[in-house]
Amino acid sequence: MTTLRIPTPLRPYTEGQGELQVSAPTVGEAMRELVSRYPALRPHLFTEQDDLRSFVNLFVNDEDIRRLDGAGTPLSDGDRLMIIPSIAGG
Amino acid sequence: MFTFPSPPPNPPLTHEEILRYSRHLLIPEVGLDGQRKLKGSSALVIGTGGLGSPVALYLAAAGVGHIGLVDFDVVDSSNLQRQVIHGTERIGQLKVESARQRLLDLNPDIEVTAFNEPFTSENAMRIAGDFDVIIDGTDNFPTRYLTNDVCVLLGKPNVYGSIFRFDGQASVFYAKEGPCYRCLFPEPPPPGLVPSCAEGGVLGVLPGTIGTIQATEALKLLLGIGDTLLGKLLLYNALDMSFEFVKLKKNPNCRICGPNPTVTGLIDYEEFCGVPGHGQDIGSAGAGWDITAPDLAQRLQQNHVRLIDVREPHELQISALPGAENIPLGQLAGRLSELDSAQEMVLFCKTGSRSSRALELLLGAGFRKVKNLQGGINAWAREIDPSLPIY
Numbered sequence: 001m002t003t004l005r006i007p008t009p010l011r012p013y014t015e016g017q018g019e020l021q022v023s024a025p026t027v028g029e030a031m032r033e034l035v036s037r038y039p040a041l042r043p044h045l046f047t048e049q050d051d052l053r054s055f056v057n058l059f060v061n062d063e064d065i066r067r068l069d070g071a072g073t074p075l076s077d078g079d080r081l082m083i084i085p086s087i088a089g090g
Numbered sequence: 091m092f093t094f095p096s097p098p099p100n101p102p103l104t105h106e107e108i109l110r111y112s113r114h115l116l117i118p119e120v121g122l123d124g125q126r127k128l129k130g131s132s133a134l135v136i137g138t139g140g141l142g143s144p145v146a147l148y149l150a151a152a153g154v155g156h157i158g159l160v161d162f163d164v165v166d167s168s169n170l171q172r173q174v175i176h177g178t179e180r181i182g183q184l185k186v187e188s189a190r191q192r193l194l195d196l197n198p199d200i201e202v203t204a205f206n207e208p209f210t211s212e213n214a215m216r217i218a219g220d221f222d223v224i225i226d227g228t229d230n231f232p233t234r235y236l237t238n239d240v241c242v243l244l245g246k247p248n249v250y251g252s253i254f255r256f257d258g259q260a261s262v263f264y265a266k267e268g269p270c271y272r273c274l275f276p277e278p279p280p281p282g283l284v285p286s287c288a289e290g291g292v293l294g295v296l297p298g299t300i301g302t303i304q305a306t307e308a309l310k311l312l313l314g315i316g317d318t319l320l321g322k323l324l325l326y327n328a329l330d331m332s333f334e335f336v337k338l339k340k341n342p343n344c345r346i347c348g349p350n351p352t353v354t355g356l357i358d359y360e361e362f363c364g365v366p367g368h369g370q371d372i373g374s375a376g377a378g379w380d381i382t383a384p385d386l387a388q389r390l391q392q393n394h395v396r397l398i399d400v401r402e403p404h405e406l407q408i409s410a411l412p413g414a415e416n417i418p419l420g421q422l423a424g425r426l427s428e429l430d431s432a433q434e435m436v437l438f439c440k441t442g443s444r445s446s447r448a449l450e451l452l453l454g455a456g457f458r459k460v461k462n463l464q465g466g467i468n469a470w471a472r473e474i475d476p477s478l479p480i481y
Contacts, residue, residue, distance in 0.1 A: 008257045008327075009284050012402075012420035018330070040423055044283060055279045062336040064274075084325065084336065086279045087254040089287040090141045090229035090297070 002030055002075045007085040013041040022081075027058055028071030030081055045083075057084040100126035101155070107199060111153055119315045125153060131312040132156035134221035136209050136237055138189040139163075140287070140297030141227035141251050141304065143175035148305035150193040150200055154312065157193060158221055160205040161185040168481070172294035209233055211356035214240045223308050225249045226271075227301065229287065231278045232359035238263060238271035239356055242346050247311055247320075251304040254284070256293055258300035258326040261338065262307050262319045265347035269321065272353075273341035278363040282447045289443050296328055375446040375462035379453075382464050383473040386436055396435045399467075400448045405440065409467050409478045419444045422451055431457045438463035438470075440481065 004020045011018060015038075024030035031052060035042040045056055052058075058065045059082045065073045075081065103111070103125060114120045120128075133154050135146045138161040149157055163185045165176045180188040186204035193202050205217055209228070218224055218240050226237045226248055234252070241248035247264040250271060263270045303324065310316045325334045346353040360366065374380050381389070389395055397414035399406065406416060417425050419439070429435065429452070437445040437452070442465050449462045463470065471478035 008255045009290070012418070040420060043423075055275065055277045057274065059336045062334075064336070064339065066341070067339055082325075082334075082336065084259075084323070085254075085257075086231070086275050086284055087252045087257060087259060088229060088231045088234055088284065089253040089290075089292055090137050090139050090227045090251070 001077060002079045002081050004030060004034060005080065005082040007083055007087075009085050009087065010041060010044060010083065013044065014038050024075060026071065026075060027060060027065050027073045027081060028052070030075060031058075031071070055086055057086075058082070059084060100130035102126065103129065104199075107153070110197075110199070114152070120313060124313045124315070127314075128153045128309070128312055129155040131223075132158070132221045133223045133225060133308055133312070134158040134160065134218055135225045135227055136160045136233065137227035137229060138173070138175060138185045139169065139227060139229055140172040140253065140292065140294075141301040142189070142225075143173045144298050144301035145225050145227055145251075145305045145308070146189055146193055147175055147196060148302060149308060150197045150202070152305075152309055153197065154200065154309075156201045156203070156221075158203045158205060158217065159186045159189050159193075160207070160209045160217060161189075162206060162208040172292065172297050174298070209236060211236060211359065214356060215244065218244055218246065221246070223247050223249060223311050225251075225304055225308055227251065227304070230365070231284075231363045232365060234271065235278065235362060236356065236359045239346055239353060241265070242270050242272075243355070249304045249308045249311070251297075251300040253292055253296050253300055254287065255291055256296065256328040258296055258324075258328070260300050260303045260307070260319060260324040260326070261322060262311070264320055265340075267320060269338045269340045270344065270347045272346050273344045274323065274338055276341065276343075276345065281364045282443070282450075285444070289440065293328055299326060299328065374442060374464050375449045379446075379449055379460075379462055380442075380464040381436055381461040383470045386461075386463055386470075387474050389436075394434075396430075396433050398429075398435055398437050398448075399439070400437055400445050401439045401467075408481050409471060411438070411467060411470065414438070419448050422448055426452075426455055429457070431459065433459065435460045436463055437461070439466050441466040441468055 001021045004022050006014050022030045022033045024033050111125045114125050133149050135142045138159050165180045165183050165188050175189045175192050184206050186206045190202045190204045224241050224246050242265040251260045307318050310318050321338050322335050323338050399414040399416045400419045402418050437448045439445040445462045452460050468480045471480050
């Protein structure tokens with residue numbers, strides 16, 4: 001199982017859940033499982049062409065998936081997948 | 091390690107300054123040389139709000155010789171829940187003036203320059219050029235990209251902090267030695283996706299936590315001591331009291347600090363982020379989809395209009411319109427079946443910003459008899475029903 005961390009701005013779409021357990025072989029699959037559980041999240045994370053949106057930052061443990069294998073980055077048991085939001089408040 | 095252009099020798103300290111900074115002089119990592127370095131250094135604080143307040147206060151107290159403040163706003167009572175540099179007596183005054191007075195009261199030995207203007211592509215290089223470090227305490231995406239690009243183009247470190255509700259982020263971006271803001275966030279989110287603190291709220295003490303981290307990093311950069319957040323992003327959550335770090339690397343495809351940059355000068359950041367510019371009306375859906383509060387009041391007397399309140403349920407305790415139905419924006423897409431496209435509807439929220447997005451969603455779903463209450467329930471409270479509070 002992978003722990004998926006949902007940032008505050010997206011929690012209104014996950015019934016307030018901040019952490020979820022997902023079982024998926026890759027980052028892309030984990031994100032698909034997430035949006036199938038919470039369809040209202042889909043437009044925030046995926047384009048209409050079903051690609052991950054470019055402003056969505058995903059980190060596995062402490063590494064940016066753009067420096068790993070992108071959506072194909074494999075997940076192992078106990079990994080932590082974080083969605084890091086753009087926030088601008090000051 | 092960072093080296094700054096402050097020309098040696100750094101200015102000497104007076105006896106009064108030696109007493110004032112005694113607790114710094116006792117730390118070997120700072121000492122007399124470090125304190126003189128701070129006296130000879132400068133920092134630009136962009137924004138004198140939630141983040142800028144603690145940043146500027148602590149840099150002034152620490153004896154940074156020259157502090158620049160940029161803001162164009164005036165102090166409002168709704169600022170004081172977190173913007174601790176200002177005070178009740180300063181409501182209505184220019185923020186940079188209010189902040190300057192407070193800093194000089196805290197430390198009359200420093201120089202404070204107030205820039206009472208929005209930070210824009212036109213003035214940013216001129217304003218930032220004189221300072222050793224730049225601190226990003228802004229509250230919107232366009233100014234964050236602008237601040238980053240100015241720092242990259244001028245070769246200066248950008249001490250970043252950002253907040254939302256209970257979440258905070260902090261880092262040091264410095265393209266000469268590591269990643270910049272665009273390496274992490276190549277593109278801004280679509281407008282409206284991420285609510286501002288004015289719309290979504292923020293725990294008042296949160297900018298205190300993140301701002302003091304920014305001040306710490308700025309002081310370390312100026313002193314040339316310790317390990318900074320360069321190459322790391324701090325993610326703080328006040329509810330969980332969690333501090334997590336992720337690694338940041340330079341993005342080889344970065345549009346401004348990569349080997350083949352496509353951004354070689356400042357651009358139009360409002361256009362880049364798809365948002366209206368400074369001073370333009372927010373809370374408007376535009377293109378004839380708005381209704382003003384007086385027009386809505388008239389309409390409600392004449393015929394039936396269905397009022398949809400897209401705020402979060404807990405906001406209804408603050409103010410509400412009689413007869414309005416509550417469908418929070420986050421639930422709207424899943425509850426379209428409750429709406430009838432043949433019926434006239436008016437959407438509203440606190441200021442008109444969330445209801446503009448709700449309106450876009452309904453237009454996308456084929457609704458046409460729908461309007462956005464311009465300025466939200468706050469405009470209604472101001473113009474129609476003063477018994478309602480404004481928040």
